[in-house]
Amino acid sequence: MRREIPLILTATVGIVYIISFFIPHRPFGSVETLFSDWILIIAAFAIWLGALNLLRVSADKIYRKKKDWFYALVTILSFFLIAIIGFFFSRGSHFQDVGTSFDYLYRNVYNPLSATMFAILAFFVASASYRAFRARSWEATLLLLAAFFVMLGRVPIGDMISGFLPENIRLSEVATFIMNIPQSAGQRAIMIGIGLGIISTALRLILGIERTYLGGD
Amino acid sequence: METFGLWIAALLTLGIMSFLYKDNPVYKLCESIFIGISAGYWFVSLFWQSMYPRLYLNIRGAVSTLLHEGRISDDRWLYLVAGILGVMMLLRLVPKIGWISRWPLSFIVGSTAGLYFITYLQSNIMNQIRSTIIPIYVPGNLGISISNLIVFVGVFCGLVYFFFSREHKGAFGGAAKVGIWFLMITFGASFGFTVMSRMSLLIGRIDFLFGTWLGLIK
Amino acid sequence: MNFFDKLMKIDRRIIFLFVAAAVILPFFLSIHQKILISPEVQGLYDAFESLPPGSKVMISYDYDPASAPELQPMAVAAMKYCFAKGLKVIILGLWPQGSIQANMAIESALEDSMVKEKNPQYGKDWVNLGYMSGNELVIQRMGTDIPVTFPRDYQGNPVEDLPLMQGIKNFSNVDFIFNLSAGYPGTQEWVQFAADRFHAKLGAGNTAVQAPGMYPYLRAGQLVGLLGGMKGASEFEKLTDFEGKGTKFMLSQSFAHSIIIIFIIIGNLAYFISRGVKKK
């Protein structure tokens, strides 16, 4: 019961999904839509587990007066603030409309935090490239050169530097060439490889050969 | 209210940036606000965007057909299954019957496996094969001929690198090595291309701080 | 440890400082840069240009404010262009915040004098169908039935009341799809579902980080054109003749790139010199 039914379920659902790709006739044609809706609903239930876990771990920190317990309290309060506002004080399912309190929190708290976290990547990209792009070996030199040309070729300054060259070997053209030809080829090899890896993993999952995700008995 | 919000936004922006210098109480504060706010954000969003329209509205619709037209046959009843699977997921909170949450999980894994099998077969294999099959000699156009040849060599050798069940030795190893070269160029180029994106985001934040907040630039 | 060894292990915060300076300074400078057009941007522009006035363009806003610096200039330029040219725009979002970004883009677009002249009307010249969860499956469902997938617009009006949506059943009634994407779901899904399965004509604007992954689709013709990052935005702005933030920010971009390049060169010099010293 604990393992057999889940394995049968995975196999059945997987096979129905694959078959439905080849059969446009009802009900197969609409299987995909239905299943995807179901997954979304299950995920919407599951987030309760995550939220409860976050609250429990944080509350535990406060209760035991662990180091940094104050910050755990801030997390709990922020969670309840937005959850209560989102559920009860922001026009129900229109909670994202401009002008709701939810939208206010979104624009002035969530968004700046998220955008800044994303933006500090600019600094990390700089420090990572300083460290990683060194011509230690032939392979590393290729990495370095490709990055160098593309980086310069993607901004107007690259063409200013290489302006004296004939048009078709200016930096932006070189960058386009690298992106279109060798980069595209490498990318495609990676994609085909990934495709095979995923097909084989999917098959193992459907056949129950890969069942680690179910845990133990 | 708007000005207050703007100040909050600006201070949070600076708080997160302070982390670049080193970990500090201000960053810790911003981080804990961020985790709480974002977890709550998704919690609310998933409710209003998945649970409410997909489960509640569908079932309500099916119930009203039953009540008003007396018809039980309505596709929307199928959503009840999803509701049951969702509740099974929550049963994880009850240790004794927590194992039942494997049912919805294996439903998800099964449909993921099916969807990925088909989608990747189509887009990562069939389509990529088709677009690699290009003439490597185009009469009268040396440039394209060479480009196409490079693409072919790159894809070929790149794939050879991914062979697992053969040792990379001899001619085979040589091809795998050329494959690595192509992968290196791919990584370098993708990285270089990305730098631009990342800088743009920082520019956006600086525009916010100096323009929207301080009004120093228009 | 000599000077060059130290240089190789420089505190990353010094690099951070230089990057910050390189981004901030150009805001206060005015230098004109020449912008060249790359073929993938030209491809997108040509696809737009080939549409006669009255054609229906679907624009999918699949990003959030985090990627707005790159994608918003594209969105604004595209909206201005569509309005000025009399193209009808159907907006939707596969990301929850997408339709909000769309409204912001329209707000900026409506300030342009060329657009003002045309005075585009909601419902007639553009509609915003809002956000729909379901990722790629939303695209797939639209392939069979758009009104069923989006029964109401973002304001809750039934789509059958919107003049623009009359006669729109699926992708075959839409002349061009333009997707602005910052990740998943995004261009890859539009290619796989709208272009591959339903043969829609598709162009995209991507963050610069997504863009390299899309070149295979571009080469295979699954995408007719592509805007990559802020540079793509500035090129598109130049082609459509609607200069905006993309062009403005490009200078900071150039400075920042240069600083990174300079650091890479310094790093390599230090590496070779310190290795040379050790060999002796």
Add this chain to the structure above:
Amino acid sequence: MRIVRAMSKRNKRINWNLVLLLFIFSLFILSPAFAQEDTLPPSPPTDVMAKDTPNDAGGSITITWKKSADDGAGKNNVTGYLIYRSEEGDRGYKEIGQVAKGSKEFTDGNTKDKINYYYKIKAVNKSGLFSFSEPSPPATSKAQWFSSGRKNTLIAALILGGLILYFISQARAGKELFIRKIAGLDAVDDAVGRATEMGKKILYIPGTQDMDNVQTIAGVTILSRVAKITAEYETPLEVPVSRSLVMVTCREVVKEAYASAGRPDAFKENMVHYLTDDQFGYAAGVDGLILREKPATIFYQGAFYAESLIMAETGNSIGAIQIAGTAMPAQIPFFFASCDYTLIGEELFAASAYLSKEPKLLGSLKGQDIGKAIILLMLTAGILFITTGLWRGFDSLFIVQ
């Protein structure tokens, strides 16, 4: 577009009298041309055909026609086509849609199956004049049981699937299978060992996507092997996750790993904990963990987006050993630049086989390899065919409809 703008910008001091005079004069000269355009409708579209849209669930008919002689040629003034439909044939036509000039096809996706429909196409020109085509022969829509355009995908699925299954069964039967070295995976033991020596934690990030991503499932599978090692070494393990379903799954997996290593007592529920579903909120939280807990080893295995470098650079700054693996092509370069080892694309999916050395998993790798060989063969043959002109349509064998 550009012209209009240039004109609006132009200096306004113009001699209007002269302009008016020139305008009237030009009208006289051009009048015959205008007259012709104004009074004659465009020539109608011809050969209107309607048939059931193939490979669908019914409810759709595809209409094709030959363009009006004035579309792209002739007077070249057709602006578009309107599509009309009737159930009677001679009357009762209603407009059902429109398409731009140059179009030769329309899909009517709003039909009832088993009913006869007739179609007419109306060509419209610039001055609003129009002409109707002859009605099409009747057509009915119906659903199909097999998508004929996807035959090739079915064949490919059968070949690849068959190969993988064949080699799995071979491996089960005891056939020895070789697997090449994957540096990142060889390093797993050392990396865990180092954390043990230093008395520090191991952080495991199973990607930032949900269970409906095969990469996450691969990441969870690798976690199970890593957890087995940490259980044996008694190294503390922490798995912060960004999705609730992943939390549930990882917990089961780690619990099982500790049990099978004979250390069920060492397993704690809170080893696996949820932070937030949000991409950057999660990255902020993980960065905080890295800076405060200073783990000796960090694993990143699964699907990642931009947050990859935020975490990996922070991990790098504290000097942790980092082993990454992802099949997100855009993120591989970042892990490559800031981690000690990176599993590239397909290697992520090979990892569980490599680490466990289970025959059936190794067998599937062999199957994948033979699949690759076939693809290489197809590519080479295809390019030869198409370059020499022996079989020009070879690439279209791979078009999926």
